[in-house]
Amino acid sequence: MSDLVTVTIDGVEVTVPQGTLVVDAAKMIDNDIPVFCYHPKLKPVGMCRMCLVEIGVPMRDRATGEVLRNEDGSVRLNFGRGLQTACTVVVSDGMVVRTATQPVKDAREAVIEFLLTSHPLDCPICDKGGECPLQNLTMRYGRGESRFDFSNKILLDKHVPLGELIYLDRQRCIQCARCIRFQDEVVDDPVIDFHNRGRRLEIVTLSEPGFDSYWSGNTTDICPVGALTTADFRFGARPWELTSVASVCTHCPVGCNTTLDTRREAIAGGRSVIKRVMPRQNEWVNEIWICDKGRFVHHYADAPTRLKQPLVRKNGQLVEASWDEALDLVAGKLQQHKTAVAGLAGDRLSNEDLYLFQKLFREGLGSNNIDLANRRLAGGDVVAQVGLASGSNLKELGAGDAVLVVATDLHEEAPVWWLRVKQAAERGAVVVVANLRPTRLDKFATHRLHYAPGEALSTIRQLVNLAKVEMETADSDPLAAAADALIKAKNMVVFYGSEGLTYEETDALARLLANLLLVKNGEGHVGRPNNGLIPVWPHSNTQGAWDMGVHPAFAPGYKPVSEPGLRATDIYAGVADGSLKALFVIGADPVGDGLMADRGQLDFLVVQELFMTKTAELADVVLPAQSWAEREGTFTTGERRVQRYYMAIPPIGDSRPDWQILAQINERVGLGKPAFAASLVFNEIAKVVPQYKGMDYRSLARVEKQWPDVGGEDLYYGGTAHENRSGLGQQWACVAESATVERFDVAEQPVIARDGLQLVRVAALYTSGTLIEQSPVLHHRMARPTIQLAHADATALGLADDDRAEVTVNSVTYETAVRVNEQVPAGLVLLSGVPYIAGLTTAQIRKLETAVAQPTGD
Amino acid sequence: MAHILLRHRDIENIHELDVYLAHGGYEGLKKALSIQPDEVIEVVKKSGLRGRGGAGFPTGIKWGFIPKGPGEKYVIINTDESETGTFKDRELVEKNPHQVIEGALIAAYAIGARTIYNYFRGEYMDAAYRFEEALKACYERGLLGQNILGSDFSCDFYCHYGAGAYICGEETALINSLMGNLGQPWSKPPFPAIEGLYGKPTVVNNTETLANVPPILVNGPEWYTSMGTEKSPGVKIVCMSGHVERPGNYEVEMGVTYRQLIEMAGGMRNGRKFKALLPSGGSGPVITEEALDAPMTYEGLTPYGSVMGSSSVIVMDETTDMVWAALKMVHFFRHESCGKCTPCREGTFWMEKVLSRIYHGYGTERDLQILESVANQIGGRCLCALGDFAVNPVLSTIRHFFDEYKAKVSGAGQKQQATRETAVATAD
Numbered sequence A: 001m002s003d004l005v006t007v008t009i010d011g012v013e014v015t016v017p018q019g020t021l022v023v024d025a026a027k028m029i030d031n032d033i034p035v036f037c038y039h040p041k042l043k044p045v046g047m048c049r050m051c052l053v054e055i056g057v058p059m060r061d062r063a064t065g066e067v068l069r070n071e072d073g074s075v076r077l078n079f080g081r082g083l084q085t086a087c088t089v090v091v092s093d094g095m096v097v098r099t100a101t102q103p104v105k106d107a108r109e110a111v112i113e114f115l116l117t118s119h120p121l122d123c124p125i126c127d128k129g130g131e132c133p134l135q136n137l138t139m140r141y142g143r144g145e146s147r148f149d150f151s152n153k154i155l156l157d158k159h160v161p162l163g164e165l166i167y168l169d170r171q172r173c174i175q176c177a178r179c180i181r182f183q184d185e186v187v188d189d190p191v192i193d194f195h196n197r198g199r200r201l202e203i204v205t206l207s208e209p210g211f212d213s214y215w216s217g218n219t220t221d222i223c224p225v226g227a228l229t230t231a232d233f234r235f236g237a238r239p240w241e242l243t244s245v246a247s248v249c250t251h252c253p254v255g256c257n258t259t260l261d262t263r264r265e266a267i268a269g270g271r272s273v274i275k276r277v278m279p280r281q282n283e284w285v286n287e288i289w290i291c292d293k294g295r296f297v298h299h300y301a302d303a304p305t306r307l308k309q310p311l312v313r314k315n316g317q318l319v320e321a322s323w324d325e326a327l328d329l330v331a332g333k334l335q336q337h338k339t340a341v342a343g344l345a346g347d348r349l350s351n352e353d354l355y356l357f358q359k360l361f362r363e364g365l366g367s368n369n370i371d372l373a374n375r376r377l378a379g380g381d382v383v384a385q386v387g388l389a390s391g392s393n394l395k396e397l398g399a400g401d402a403v404l405v406v407a408t409d410l411h412e413e414a415p416v417w418w419l420r421v422k423q424a425a426e427r428g429a430v431v432v433v434a435n436l437r438p439t440r441l442d443k444f445a446t447h448r449l450h451y452a453p454g455e456a457l458s459t460i461r462q463l464v465n466l467a468k469v470e471m472e473t474a475d476s477d478p479l480a481a482a483a484d485a486l487i488k489a490k491n492m493v494v495f496y497g498s499e500g501l502t503y504e505e506t507d508a509l510a511r512l513l514a515n516l517l518l519v520k521n522g523e524g525h526v527g528r529p530n531n532g533l534i535p536v537w538p539h540s541n542t543q544g545a546w547d548m549g550v551h552p553a554f555a556p557g558y559k560p561v562s563e564p565g566l567r568a569t570d571i572y573a574g575v576a577d578g579s580l581k582a583l584f585v586i587g588a589d590p591v592g593d594g595l596m597a598d599r600g601q602l603d604f605l606v607v608q609e610l611f612m613t614k615t616a617e618l619a620d621v622v623l624p625a626q627s628w629a630e631r632e633g634t635f636t637t638g639e640r641r642v643q644r645y646y647m648a649i650p651p652i653g654d655s656r657p658d659w660q661i662l663a664q665i666n667e668r669v670g671l672g673k674p675a676f677a678a679s680l681v682f683n684e685i686a687k688v689v690p691q692y693k694g695m696d697y698r699s700l701a702r703v704e705k706q707w708p709d710v711g712g713e714d715l716y717y718g719g720t721a722h723e724n725r726s727g728l729g730q731q732w733a734c735v736a737e738s739a740t741v742e743r744f745d746v747a748e749q750p751v752i753a754r755d756g757l758q759l760v761r762v763a764a765l766y767t768s769g770t771l772i773e774q775s776p777v778l779h780h781r782m783a784r785p786t787i788q789l790a791h792a793d794a795t796a797l798g799l800a801d802d803d804r805a806e807v808t809v810n811s812v813t814y815e816t817a818v819r820v821n822e823q824v825p826a827g828l829v830l831l832s833g834v835p836y837i838a839g840l841t842t843a844q845i846r847k848l849e850t851a852v853a854q855p856t857g858d
Numbered sequence B: 001m002a003h004i005l006l007r008h009r010d011i012e013n014i015h016e017l018d019v020y021l022a023h024g025g026y027e028g029l030k031k032a033l034s035i036q037p038d039e040v041i042e043v044v045k046k047s048g049l050r051g052r053g054g055a056g057f058p059t060g061i062k063w064g065f066i067p068k069g070p071g072e073k074y075v076i077i078n079t080d081e082s083e084t085g086t087f088k089d090r091e092l093v094e095k096n097p098h099q100v101i102e103g104a105l106i107a108a109y110a111i112g113a114r115t116i117y118n119y120f121r122g123e124y125m126d127a128a129y130r131f132e133e134a135l136k137a138c139y140e141r142g143l144l145g146q147n148i149l150g151s152d153f154s155c156d157f158y159c160h161y162g163a164g165a166y167i168c169g170e171e172t173a174l175i176n177s178l179m180g181n182l183g184q185p186w187s188k189p190p191f192p193a194i195e196g197l198y199g200k201p202t203v204v205n206n207t208e209t210l211a212n213v214p215p216i217l218v219n220g221p222e223w224y225t226s227m228g229t230e231k232s233p234g235v236k237i238v239c240m241s242g243h244v245e246r247p248g249n250y251e252v253e254m255g256v257t258y259r260q261l262i263e264m265a266g267g268m269r270n271g272r273k274f275k276a277l278l279p280s281g282g283s284g285p286v287i288t289e290e291a292l293d294a295p296m297t298y299e300g301l302t303p304y305g306s307v308m309g310s311s312s313v314i315v316m317d318e319t320t321d322m323v324w325a326a327l328k329m330v331h332f333f334r335h336e337s338c339g340k341c342t343p344c345r346e347g348t349f350w351m352e353k354v355l356s357r358i359y360h361g362y363g364t365e366r367d368l369q370i371l372e373s374v375a376n377q378i379g380g381r382c383l384c385a386l387g388d389f390a391v392n393p394v395l396s397t398i399r400h401f402f403d404e405y406k407a408k409v410s411g412a413g414q415k416q417q418a419t420r421e422t423a424v425a426t427a428d
């Protein structure tokens, strides 16, 4: 039997895959069947009854199965007893659907009329007004006049906080359950549900704190009315006043496509400001979802504490200066200390910034002393060889495929990847997690490998050694079973992170995992779409930093340099011991992050930043940069997709884009006329970095039709996530796609005996940092310093659940909450809500006797 | 004639296991265990037994839908019984519980289930105590639990008590409720027989349906089809209520006429004149004098635009205000609407408001039109049958008693409340 089915909808034939719903089949030929409860990313429920149509199927002779025909030869159709919901009926061959008949029109009009009998119609003050499915479908199918002549329509609460982020207007809710179903089916956070029945059906939150989910904002996009609104946008603007600009999320390596909706604001002195961040469809990256961090952290762009003017230290004080003065000073000082300079960059900067930064050092100053200020995860060079192949889409992974996730908590570090791996598992993929401790992905994993502290590398090495093509039938050893499942998979994707590992250990880990992918089995697991390695980078453009050569040993495009420069750790040492004289820190705060004690013996420190960070306070020159929203640029995701973002709001004060500041310094150190547009810098990148060859701002802006339709006219169907009109980005090809990659040599790591409790810092999505601190809406949700440990370990320390403790790690002391959690393996302490700490450490943990009031976060 | 279902009326204390056993109890189960599960299904198919929960689906065919082979399966007894004027299942579980248990065990054996649930209407606590005692006795005597009657067949039995929702009698809402979810139906397919409780194949049968099964196994399908009519064989418990002299349950052969039923119940109360009756509680259209000689079968009322349903006959005499009666029914359905689908959630509310206005004498011709139009906008467009049920009393009373409505809207009726606006039913 073929897996395609042909149906006729209003006289138009369409051939669609078996299992397609009538509503989707119609959509494919632009026949818009109106819906409220149906959403193409959710299972159909047939609740709202808006999609009723006439559906006829060919009648067959009971005995022979022959199709029955009318006298004129046409097929006899059985239209059943009445209208049917197009969202729940699956197409079948020969089906005939009628969507424009009088009964269908009547039914649509009736549903609209019914909905309006309990709807407040406060469109003039409703956030959804202007992009409201109910409004639009009422205009299209409603009767235009009410027959419900009672004045007491419905009186329900209009401002119900489901938490601090999402508000419910009970009057506006049309009980479609999209929000409930999204939370349950899509993101497995069933924290909201219906309560009561009939017209009193209401959405309630079941969690404490309310609506406790990293995904809550998405429900406001798919809610077909203004019942769910976000705390920071509600009553903030009308949709038609907004100017939408395409952007990319800057908070994790997934690189979700977003749209910045902006508006000129009187309170901002007539400036355009970001009113909200919305998902922008990219079925390759984030589909139509974003996490709440990506949605709510943007407020830092408008923070009053932004730097607005260059600052130069005079008589011990940082005072405002002109750009020329500041830039001349920077260029002069850097050149003066040419032999003793270094540069440290943050990995949230754009490719253009990072490229020009390394160019300044390599070409302008002749130095390879350049690195990421806060490097955590190695293996960029390995990824360049065997990374996830171009043309991959995690959405395609399913039965027969495998995903391995090592040393990372995807739900906290890269939420949308967690979602995509979870969904792959639901489609039948083998999911193997290897970590020190359980994470949220364990629930969806088929194999869970929890290694002992210090045994990460030896465990993975064993796994690789066990992964032989001719495996004996999997024995009971879980490691062997996992290896077997992985190696036999049609496609294999491997994620790796740095939880509990040092930088050097992550380097070995990347190589070991590359070797796993390189075990030859059939077509192999490298160089083919949906196969390869994905690093769970700490920031949004760590990948770009590697590509651009912000690395002491690699020039742009992974060209090894003959004389590698100083690594970040050496640079910090050089600052302290005086062997370095000048330091340029861009988009990073090593002092605030505890990596650099002070300015040591530096003669000159320049910091390029958005805010007056701890490092900036010590600088000789502070250069005010623009946030990502004020400028354009490109980021490269962990899947090596190069994506463009666009200028959405005007610059704050006299700030300039990072790349421009760098270009102007570069000019001053003799590197020629500065490029006057980011696109031109990118063109240079495309020439210098072989992997980016052929890309330019136009190719990155290419789009294609995506399924399902969202945004625009289709918002009743897919929600208000924006249609992608500004670019899907381009994945660059790794070496394995065109050449054979040899196995990597990985030196055997000595197993270090570890005594006593081992402390590992674990990630939390809302961990305090320079940017997130500036978004008040998230303050209640911030991860407070917390330790988690098993009952026996807690008892040994005299700790109990809900106690407070003082934890000293690497001579930094934190006051933490204490959570006794039996999920934590014995001998391990998980510390979250604090800045990154590499590897495993020991810690002094002391119970705090004085009852300290729980901070409320206000 | 001795009762087949209401056997407690003939045999004292049959709710006690010993008494039940002494009168042929669990012989049907023994018979079933002595033949193959498929053969049991075949016997039930041949008996022509149809669902007594209202929809009348052939029971054997329903059992036959359950996929064969290994895997968890469930039998659920539907004792939610919340239809207005329905009280037959209560008498069975309270007075003759073993016959229900035995029927359910036979069903479980036939479909390969190892677990039975009985979903009780929450208010049936007294009946439930009796029932639970019966279960305890069964466990003690090896009629429940491991290796029942020494066979390979093992089965457990649990009771669950509803929290007071009519909709939880609808099989998919019942399953949701049983799983701890909100008591709302789901859109079928998937049917419970394929994806029911916990996603596993499940048979949901009405209590009375299952009580019919043991005697069918003992006496054979031909015995069963010898009663009733060809398409509606067997016996049925009829719940007689309303303006009759002796309301209560009556066990009858299918095919008796409604007139006979009224006579059986002692005739019209106080000798008043018959006006109309609801043959299926609140959920079926009313019938009038013209249909009284129709046979009580699954098909008998089709020509009169009504249904037998669960055969809960509510009889109304000449003193009944039919607009009032319709309002009562609509109030019930509005109150019980689960709210999942738009037409029922909003439409029942609207119908009640308009109807109330009409009943209280503030209605207009236009209200009458709106009432009919709203009812038509609900009918046939809902997710479950409750929406249609809600429309039946309205449309059928409009059809048969239009004059009464007319009188109300022409101002002839007494104005019963202060203003047009407040003439609405009090919410809950």
Ligand SMILES: Cc1cc2nc3c(=O)[nH]c(=O)nc-3n(C[C@H](O)[C@H](O)[C@H](O)COP(=O)(O)O)c2cc1C
Binding pocket: B050, B051, B052, B053, B054, B055, B056, B057, B059, B078, B079, B080, B081, B082, B083, B166, B167, B168, B169, B170, B171, B172, B204, B205, B206, B207, B209, B210, B384, B385, B386
């Ligand atoms: C709103 C509604 C309420 C129902 N209530 C009951 C009930 O209380 N008891 C019952 O047995 N069936 C009830 N049903 C029918 C059940 O859905 C189901 O058809 C029945 O339990 C199947 O059993 P049967 O085949 O033995 O009749 C109800 C159906 C609807 C739509």
Ligand code: SF4
Binding pocket: A172, A173, A174, A175, A176, A177, A178, A179, A180, A203, A219, A222, A223, A224, A225, A227, A228
């Ligand atoms: S809040 Fe919105 S999405 Fe949720 S049920 Fe109501 S209308 Fe639907």
Ligand code: SF4
Binding pocket: A249, A250, A251, A252, A253, A254, A255, A256, A286, A290, A291, A292, A293, A294, A295, A414, A415, A416, A417
């Ligand atoms: S998943 Fe990552 S990229 Fe996507 S919105 Fe969240 S933080 Fe941003």
Ligand code: SF4
Binding pocket: B167, B185, B336, B337, B338, B339, B340, B341, B342, B344, B345, B382, B383, B384, B385, B386, B387, B388
């Ligand atoms: S018809 Fe009524 S009871 Fe049935 S699903 Fe719809 S709202 Fe619920």
Ligand code: FES
Binding pocket: A034, A035, A036, A037, A038, A045, A046, A047, A048, A049, A050, A051, A052, A085, A086, A087, A088
């Ligand atoms: S019932 Fe089909 S869209 Fe709601």
